[in-house]
Amino acid sequence: ELKVEQNPLFLSMQEGKNYTIYCNYSTTSDRLYWYRQDPGKSLESLFVLLSNGAVKQEGRLMASLDTKARLSTLHITAAVHDLSATYFCAVVEDSGNTPLVFGKGTRLSVIA
């Protein structure tokens, strides 16, 4: 059974600081997804990582994937208040049309 673990689950950051969210998963997968969720809203797709060594960046967020270590990271650079949200990583178990399995999410709060 595929399990996805995220840490930390809660993160309070000062504006301007850097931090990394980690996502580990338990079985072989070559696709990993990062989503953002604002309170009361649905999921917004941030990154889709499709291969080992994939790195994607958008603004202050950068995601990477190491399929051998079964690890993805979401790095936040110089945090700003607008980044406050819950971030989920999700994995599919194989290359078929299977459902996403989600981590528990990281609730990020950026404070002045």
Added chain:
Amino acid sequence: SAVISQKPSRDICQRGTSLTIQCQVDSQVTMMFWYRQQPGQSLTLIATANQGSEATYESGFVIDKFPISRPNLTFSTLTVSNMSPEDSSIYLCSATPGQDYYGYTFGSGTRLTVV
């Protein structure tokens, strides 16, 4: 990527009644999925809905409680039956076109409160 219209966006229902949630996709998709998100929690898969076949339910979810229809490649419904306060959650549908496209799109969610 596909766009999903989900409705209702929210509802308050009496215990013992049923609510049907609809998801309409703007393009044909192979697979649709239904998730439940309890307050402050992650997403838990309820079932996978394939067009033309019975939905596949995850452990802890049964068809009598959560019947699903998937009459065509752009539409699906989830019914929450005989509701109790424990069913109060956000329900989300998701879709993927499959084949060589890797994106998973989500509906806007239905916030259900059972009183």
